Each structure stands twice: as C-alpha cells, then as structure tokens.
Amino acid sequence: MNIFKKATIALALSASILSVGGSAFASTTSTTTAPTASKPSCSTDFSQAKSLVLSELNNRVTTLQSLAKDVGNAKYLTSNDSSALSSEITSELSGINGLIANVNGATTCTELRLNAYSMVFTYRVYLVMAPKTHLTISADAITSISNELYNLEPEIQAAINAASANGKNVAQAQSAFADFQTQVSSAQSASNGMDQTLLAQTPAGSPGNWNIFVSSKNSLESARGELHQARNDLTTIVKSLGIG
Amino acid sequence: MILRKKAAIAAIFLMGLGLSACSANTAPSAASNPVLTTVGQSVTTPSTTTATQPNTSASGINDNTLNQINQQLNSLDQSMSQANQDVTNPQGDN
Structure with missing residues (x-):
C-alpha cells in the first residue's frame, strides 16, 4: 500500500x-x-x-x-x-x-x-515514529552484520589458501568468496549513514518524508537479501573446503 | 692407598669436564654447561617439517560461524518484517 x-x-x-x-x-x-x-x-x-x-x-x-x-x-x-x-x-x-x-x-x-x-x-506515530524506529533498527543490524562478515574475509582467504597449499581444488570456494565480498560490500554501502538520515525525520516533515522511508526500506530489503546470499556463499566455502 | 689415588684422579678428571657440580646437592646449570644446554635445546625445539593443515581452529571459519550468522540474520529478518509492515501497510494516522 x-x-x-x-x-x-x-x-x-x-x-x-x-x-x-x-x-x-x-x-x-x-x-x-x-x-x-x-x-x-x-x-x-x-x-x-x-x-x-x-x-x-x-x-x-x-x-x-x-x-x-x-x-x-x-x-x-x-x-x-x-x-x-x-x-x-x-x-x-x-x-x-x-x-x-x-x-x-x-x-x-x-x-x-x-x-x-x-x-x-x-x-505522527504511525507515519514517522514507527517506520523510523524499525528502519533504524534494521539499518544498524545490517551495518553490524555486514561489518562482521567483512572482518571474516582475511580468515576465509587464509583458509582457502591453506587448502590450496595442501593440493585441494579451491575453485568453487574462491568463486563463492568473490561473490561473498561483493554481497558484503554492497550491504555495507546500503546501510552506511542511513541511521542518521532516518533519525533526522520528524513529524513536521510528514508526509513529505514518506519517500525517504520507502526508499530506505527498499535499500535495506536489498541489503538483507545480499547478507543472506553472503551467508549462502560462506556455507559453500565451508563445505567445499571441508572445514565445517 | 691405591684406591685413594684412583679417587683423587677421578675427581680431577671430573672437574676437568665441568661436571663437579653433579657431586653436590645442587641442580646442574644448563646455562653454564654446554652439554646440558645442547641437550635441552634438542628436547624443546620441535621439528618444523610437519605440514600445515587447514583446520577449523586456525581459520575460525566453521559451522559455529555459520550458526552465529544465521542467528544474526534471523534477528535482522524480524526487524525488517516490522519495517516492511510500517511502510507497506501503515496504520491510519488520522
């Protein structure tokens, strides 16, 4: 609606x-x-x-x-x-x-x-305060999770390198890792600074600020999908390297 | 008399080897004894010829990592569900 x-x-x-x-x-x-x-x-x-x-x-x-x-x-x-x-x-x-x-x-x-x-x-409890609150919570969650996944990247690459040094075919893991990096980077960019934009919205700005909530929701929804994909990539890496 | 001479010669010989401390009640000093130092090093220095294995404890990436990420994503899904509800089907602000 x-x-x-x-x-x-x-x-x-x-x-x-x-x-x-x-x-x-x-x-x-x-x-x-x-x-x-x-x-x-x-x-x-x-x-x-x-x-x-x-x-x-x-x-x-x-x-x-x-x-x-x-x-x-x-x-x-x-x-x-x-x-x-x-x-x-x-x-x-x-x-x-x-x-x-x-x-x-x-x-x-x-x-x-x-x-x-x-x-x-x-x-403007329904048209500002509610979306502002839930979108800010979501934006911070995406920032936190994407940063955590980003910090795993050196360890993932090290695991791939170690497996490769042992003669294991790591093509699938390396490909999944490349996608992992892309997804995480995109999610990080999507949520970067969004909390400040959302917190700046006021009842006085309604209904003109509705589009900000809609666009923020769409961006965060995309970022959420990217983090799920990154998780899938990491699952592929863990399985293909046999380090589960 | 012969035994006493033999004992004296043995004592001088041992002193020459630097092992006279062994006859006392003090522990041998590895630092001052090149023989013991060499032995200690040969025991404590591990061989480095073992191949490196890509184990989970070294990389930190394993099923536990995935489980933690899943929990984080579940939390995110819940907050996004509420945000979606707010934006796509807001309650009447009238």
Missing part, C-alpha cells in the same frame, strides 16, 4: 468519524491548518466523539510502548541511536498521555478537535 492509498483510507476513516461525531476530525486528515469551529453534530454525539479520540490516543500509546520495547530488545542498535530513539519515543508518549488528559477533561468539540489534530500532526 502506498501513501496515496493510505490517504484514501484516512479520508474514509474521516467519513466514519464524521458520521459519529460530526466533522470534528475531517480537517486533520486533509490539511495542515488548525481545525475549524465545532459543528452541531459533534455536540450531539460529543461523548462518542470523545471516546473515539481517546481510543485513537490509546492505540498510539500501545504502539509507542511497543516501539520502546523493540528499541530495548534491538541487539545491533548503536547506543547513540538507541538513546535518540528512546528519547523521542518517551517524549511522544508523554505528549500523547498529555492529550489523553486533555481529552478526558474536554467539554467542547473545539477542544476535541484541537487535541485530535495534535495527536496526528504533532506526533
């Missing part, structure tokens, strides 16, 4: 909110301007509109808590990137919880709209 389909769904959900609580949230999906004055329909269904906003806020809390857990469990996330993501997630959680308190105390549709607007545009 691309961002345009996403926008279509957003508009559809706006329509459903419209039917429940008036046009309270319509403006938050299609413009970047502050919401307009309350409509009578919101006043009529105020409690339902309030419940809907609270539900959306609580869903974001759940997502942010899950993101915090993912950051904590990420083995290859650098300490700097981990700190940066944790700080942002904590800040967003604090902000969203503040909105929950605001909405719980809201008595007018205008208040609901203002808080709903902030929920979407100030925090």
